[in-house]
Amino acid sequence: MALDTDARSLESELEDSGHARRAQAGGAAARLGAWVKQPGPLLGGPLMLFLALGFVGPLLLVAAFSLIPPKTFDLSGGWTTQNYVDIVTESYWISFAWSFGLAAVTVVCLLAVCYPLAYAMTKVFGRAASLLTLLLVIPLFVSENIRLFGWVLSLVKGGVLPGAADLWLGIDISGLLYTVPAIVLGLVYVYLPFMLFPMVLGLSMVPDRLREAAIDLGASRWQLFREVELPLAMPGILIGCLLTFILALGSLAESKILGGSVVVMIADDIESAFTFAQNWPKGAALSVLLMVLAGGLIFAVLSRLDLDKILGRG
């Protein structure tokens, strides 16, 4: 672990030699060689190599597949943009619209649900925070479809909630399952931790002293929220929104299990293009569109954030 001092001496060596031999050929290669020998690239190397093979490679392949003729299965048949033309002219915009709409509604619901929760965890019930965190984390590790199936049992006709409502209140609420609100419920349910924990991280970046000072200076509860807490917690909240929006955008199980077939979301279209319809190029093109839209959003938000500051609380 003496790597960092080695790297420092290497860097200074590099600087010296860089001044002396800037004009020489091979300088770039030497710099690359020295860069690779730093602890950062050395330690992160295996991980990057893995992700190049397991993430970048497959995505490039999907991009290539999106440009071959429809319903073909190899890359030797020439290139075409036919799949994209098909997508635009057919009614796929409906599934895109549903996905974006449902994702937006999910994010709004999660903001309302999670903010008081995150606030309570960081600023009010500090002592119980670790137990609360544990209780909130456990569901995350239970397979998503098992939990959604639990909602099916809860909402289905004769299930827990309609059964209880009928038994104790005498009202009939048997039509809950297989509706759009049921899908939103599932999305909010599954992605709750992904909003909550970034938010907790963000709110814990608000120093208590600053809040006290604001109150001493006569700030109202609303002013405290708007002028102090919200701006300082914003990076965490933004990450939470981004994370849940993207995850909801690409979700598959919620609309399938809780929505029956009332709504087709985009991941559903992609899956059926790959499996049922055996039209890989179209599935690939739909994936590329989803990736581009999601990727643009991710980069737009991430480029505004300083990860060191959020994670290291520095």
Add this chain to the structure above:
Amino acid sequence: MSAMSTSRPMKWLLAVWIGTVLVFLYLPMAAIALASFSRQRYFRFPIPRFDTRWYEDAFTSLSVRDLLWTSLTVAAIVTVISVVLAFLGALAFARYDWKGRSVYQKLLLLPIFFPQAVLGLALLLWYSALGIPTSWMTAVFAHLVWILPIATLVISIQVYGFNPAWEEAARDLGASRWQVFREVTLPILWPGIFSGALFSFLLSWGNFPLSLFTTGADSTIPEWLYSKMVSGYTPLVPTLGTLTVVGAALLLLGAYTVIMLVRRSRQARATAEG
């Protein structure tokens, strides 16, 4: 101290809200547990008769044993590989300053944000193009693509709190590199590595969208449950579902206890020495 700006009714409201959210989170699991104890083949609430025969079926079934074995093998291998790579990756993420680090940090986060179902399909395409037959081993690889970045992030949070001066001090006192690593770096980063391992295991254990497309003829528990939910419901679905929930909860509670015990014994040692 920090509670000073919160009034009493506000506190009550927040407590009620926490309770509501917890009920919301655990209601579906309670429903599954209820269904698993119902004697009926099809679930109705209130439950007319309770029975544990589905558990007997689950414990004696050979196919359940196969599923369990596949899920465990995948999760265990994922955990081992992920801890090693993510530990190194986290040092590069948070410990060292180097050119290109901020790009590295952001690229590493991309797979986490990526829709898993689409990632699973992309990997299926990738395997078929490379001529690799899909089995539980390709599922291990697929899980790692998604879990490695998460484990790296989890360990990084611990690494951010690490002071490099401690390593330097140990080296100045004559420790070898290996000694510094074993006696200083590892013990301090241990809680992060531990939670990284826990996350890796549990996320692989519960993963469905990636497994769905990458296990080939093999099947993990979440996959099997899904196929039975969609067609051919059997009461083994809630039974096996309950067992996986209980398993995950026990593992987490066990880990939580271990962390608490270690922390307490460290504190005791520190006060005894100080």
